[in-house]
Amino acid sequence: MKRLTAFFTDDLLFTVSFLIAIISCYFGAFSLKSIDFNVIFCLFGLMLFVKNIENLGILNYFAEKMIDFSATTxxxxRNIVLLSFISSMILTNDVAILTLMPIYLTIIKKFPAMExxxxxxxxxxxxxxxxxxxxxxxxxxxxxxxxxxSLSTAQFxxxxxxxxxxxxxxLLIAFLFIKKRTIPKQNSPxxxxxxxxxFFLSLTGLFILFGVFNVLPYFIVIPIAAIILTIYDKEMLRQIDYKLLWTFVFFFIAVGNFSQVDMISTFIKEQFTSNTRTFFGSILVSQMISNVPAAILIAPFTEQAQALFxxxxxxxxxxxxxxxxxxxGFKLYKEYYPAQSKKFILQFTLINFVFLICFVLFFSFLL
Structure with missing residues (x-):
């Protein structure tokens, strides 16, 4: 019983998503079609790949190089955040975070007193x-x-x-609020x-990216890559955060079930009738079920493509x-600093809502 209690209390986000998924089954019929297996498979493959890269010491190497390029905190x-901003355009937001967050966390481990x-x-x-x-x-x-x-490239x-x-x-304005402290020179080789x-891991990572970007079928590429990486290091499978994968699955199930409720569908159709209502409504729905399911849920009921975008x-x-x-991002940070989970959530929420308010004010004058 203690182990079971610890299993569910150790990760409240996992537990909450599990409960929501169960409750949602009362409102809609469960279907495997609700689960985006592309996301689940690709996320698993990327997590396995990053773990291998981390164990090889490549993250430490890039961390040291990043420190060399930076004179102050x-x-x-600023450098790693802008790298995240640019790389996510090509690599997607998930891949950018999975790749760069461990490097950033490896860097700050070297400076315990860093603000x-x-x-x-x-x-x-x-x-x-x-x-x-x-x-x-x-x-x-x-x-x-x-x-x-069916947006044109120019319109998009x-x-x-x-x-x-x-x-x-x-983002550039936000950097001004980061304290400027000189980084001591690192003498470690x-x-x-x-x-x-x-070279082997680079080829395997490239193979995984083929699946992520649909160059090759993900349901074939990811399992093959997982087998190869597991043979390379058998302990890798034990280090994967399976609760994160299940959290994604539970959210997909919940959204799929709730979207079947006629009352919800009718409500959405009545609300998203103008640019302003679609803009604010899609933001609100995103806060509750995340922005990807929100886009899928709302799009069939509105013609306001720009506002929804x-x-x-x-x-x-x-x-x-x-x-x-x-x-x-939260789960990766929690791996390195488990005692700072609550503090992370508080700062995450504060910073995100400041950005959100800025964007709301900016786009309110344009829509």
Whole structure:
């Protein structure tokens, strides 16, 4: 009983998502179609790959190089946050966070007295969510909206550029609030990397990315890559955060079940009738069920494509569940600093809502 209690109390987000999924089954019929197995498979493959990279010492290598490029704590946070912003455009927000958050956390482990380390982690997540909105394939909600509304490339980038420049402006302002402290010079030598193992892992990582970007079928690529990586290091499978994967599954189930309720569908259809109502409504729904399910749920009931685009992308800011990428960032931080979970949630919520308010004020004058 103690083990069972500890299992559910150790990760409250997992427990809450589990309870919501069970409750939702009362309102709608459970269907496997509700679960986006593409997301689950790809996330599993990426987590396994990053764990192998971490054990090989590559994260420590990049951490040391990042420190060399940065003279102060502000420039250090600014450099890795901007890297997250730019890389998420191509790699997607999930991949950017999975790749860069461990590097950032490895860096700050070297400076126990460093200030604003939680703020830096939160800004990294915010940057990944915002930067990934620039290309249709950067995040799932934009890929869905691009296809559902048959948007032209010119139209999409007209909206995306506006979001990109406003996002970059708000991030640059945010850096001014990071305390500027000189980083002491590091005399420790760079870790030695086994080049043969690095080459092998790079090929495997590229193979996984083929599945993530649908170059090859994910349901074939990811299992093969998982088997290869497991043979390479059998202990890897034990280090994967399976609760995070199940949290995603439970959210997909809940959204799928609740969307079957006629009252909810009717309510959505009546509410999303104008640009302003669609913008604010999609932000609100994103806070409760995350922005990807919100886009899928709302799109069939409104013709306000632009407002929905801005709403679900900005709506990834706010609560910890507003974007599934937020959950990934939180879980990674918790792995390194388990005692700071509550403090992280508080700062995450504060910083995200400040950004959200800024975007709401900005787009209120444009829609």
């Amino acid at each position: 502000r420039s250090l946070i 604003n380390k939680i703020a830096g982690a939160v800004l990294l997540i915010v940057a990944a969510n915002l930067g990934s909105s620039f290309f249709p394939f950067g995040n799932p909600q934009n890929l869905f909206l691009f296809s559902f509304y 980038f007209e909206w995306a550029l506006l979001l990109l420049f406003s996002s970059l402006s708000f 760079l870790p030695i990397i086994n080049k043969k193992k690095m 801005f709403g679900v992308n900005v709506g990834g800011l706010g609560t910890i569940i507003a974007s599934l990428a937020n959950l990934i």
